[in-house]
Amino acid sequence: MTGEAIAFYLLAAVVTAFALGCVLASNIVRMALCLLGTLGGVALLYFLMAANFLGAIQLIVYAGGTLIVIVFGVMLTSRAYGTKLRVRPLEMIGAAVVTLALLAGLTAILVRTAGPVVSPSTPDFGVAQIGTELLSTYLVPFEVISVLLLAVMIGAAYLVQPEKK
């Protein structure tokens, strides 16, 4: 087993453990902390695949930004602390359906693209290439992102608006 394989299985185990903790914990703050472990572990997996930019983004945006919003959301909800979150059977069934569909889709992709494992085909595919693609091929999606971010800010303003009487 190569060092890369060992690192992968180790990281995969850590990510899985944190993901399980996130699902099984009944305290919402612990869930958020486990989510941090999962997102950070996935970032390390990206680093392992030499996708440095993606890994950095994962850390900055997901492990950093999104998690902060989640933790704030928890802190801002007055009754989130005391309540134990329990899953009802119907919700369990729905979650199972969604998860199994996701698993099936991912397995299908894995089977379809299975083949000799290749290292990054173009070794120098880095931030510069991402930037070039972003500003040429994917320019419209790139600009649409800004509109999406605008919507986030307007949504934030709407959320904190005092209730109209």
Added chain:
Amino acid sequence: MPLLASLDTEGGTQLLQALGIFALAGFLMAFAVLLFGKFLRPRLPHPEKNRAYECGEEAVGTGWVQFDLRFYVVALVFLVFDVEIALFYPWAVVFGGGGAPGASSEVLKEIRWAALWDMLFFFGVIVVGFLYLWRFGYLDWVRAFSGRQQGSELGAQDSVIERQTKLEAAGTASE
């Protein structure tokens, strides 16, 4: 840099090794200090020592309270600009000429102008949202209590002052 050079051939293993060594060294350093202190320090347990220390004040109630909703806007605005910075980075590399190594200065100039306009549009749209939040007081820290029923913070303040002057006037009249 040998670390980055080996990245291309061996996936990210080298980088991960470096990260692993870094994490291990960081953990050992903190652990060693704590362990060392455990052997050296006198052991005098006291219930007072286990209490939460809050600037010498007696702790009141629980720390699990509801935070002000105003933090939420700040958090979301932070997230927006977080994503923006993440997208700025590849743009900056292209703007610096990293996307077309060895390009002539004319081509580079063209790339830079195109990239600049792309980013100005991108940034402009976000700034519109930021200005909206700013202009209508969503970023003000003292606004939430005065409410928006009066239309604006100024109006609400005015009404408070007016009420006070009226009260004072009533007080002097009754005397």
